[in-house]
Amino acid sequence: MPTKVSLSDSGRFNPQHVASIADQTSKFEERLNPLGRILEIEGYHVWCCSPIYGPDGRVHVFYSRWKNEYKFSGWVSACEVAHAVADSPEGPYQDLGVVLKGRGGDAWDSWAIHNPTIQKVGDCYALFYMGSDGSSLDIEQSDLPSLSDEAYEKYYTALVYKKRIGLALADSLDGPWERVGNEPILNVGKSGEWDDAVVSNPSLLQHPNGEYWLYYKGWDWDTGRRFNGNRKYGLAIAKDIAGSYIKQSVNPIVDFSNIGERVQCEDAYTWYENGTEFPFKMILRDMGFFNHEYGLFLESSDGLEWGNPQVAFKDAPSYFDESLPGLERQGRFERPQLLIDSEGKPTHLFCAYQGGKFGTCSGVVLQIS
DSSP states (O other), X not given: OOOOOXXXXXXXXOGGGTGGGTXXXXXXXHTEEEEEEEOOOTTEEEEEEEEEEOTTXXXXXXXXXXXXXXXXXXGGTSOEEEEEEXXXXXXXXXXXXXXXXXOOTTOTXXXXXXXXXXXXXXXXXXXXXXXXXXXXXXXXXXXGGGSOHHHHHHHHHHHHTTOEEEEEEESSTTOOOEESSSSOSBOOOOTTSTTSXXXXXXXXXXXXXXXXEEEEEEEOHHHHHHHSOOOEEEEEEESSTTOOOEEXXXXXXXXXXXXXXXXXXXXXXXXXXXXXXXXXXXXXXXXXXXXXXSEEEEEESSSSXXXXXXXXXXXXXXXXXXXXXXXXXXXXXXXXXXXXXXXXXXEEEEEEEEETTTTEEEEEEEEEO
């Protein structure tokens, strides 16, 4: 069992050094070469593009989408996960349809399925996701588009605080996908714990010791009530891909709150890269360490104690020459995911990005040279 190691207490991390490393760029960032947008779909918002090489040698992407009528906030109220395939990472992609959607009724994931992240595990495929439940609300899902932004706000907030983590398994990338159980694979913590309000943004790392390490974002009700939460990262470990996943006493392992109450992070992707000094790698979206437009790159020798963040990627206009469309969260990448080759090396960075030819959002791909 790991002993307690916290990023905020780590000898490798010193918040007093934040200013001095603000211009520090990682080798990861220096290798990025933009290729273009993917999955621009008329009538839909597209987010969360998680890629994987299939046995056919093609690139399969599992992505979030929701109808434009639900506006951008539909990610938590009406999102589904679809599957697309291409001969190369930059596309063009053939859409193969929906693989997971809200299961309805009073299920914990009744309304929205979001944050897909795909990996091959042994002879099967594991698709982790975030779900939300609107069954207890005093409104039907189909009535949400008719609301004003002001009227919708309370429902949006309620759905955000229903976010939990689930898992579906399949023998083939073409499915069928079967959810693991009728409850979340990972639920919120007990009252007063650091993750007692929300858990989401799952990231699986297959540890060389055979364990399944699930990194996840969480926040508590205390900061949630005061300013919608300080997002931190924890770790849950299982002996079997289907669980059970045991939260570790070291949690949270990525915690920037000692720098400032609202300094935080989200959207982690983790992987193990053999043959390097620090084989455990993590990229995240920055939320105040450098700014709110960059990504963070962290490394670790054990997956528990993480070093000083470097810049994983810069703001989106640093790579793509597009006119910003005037959207609320424009100019930054979110939900970074990696395409990993057969040797365990990342070859391409996939992100979500606002804008595009339909003025909504889509995926983007950057090659890692």
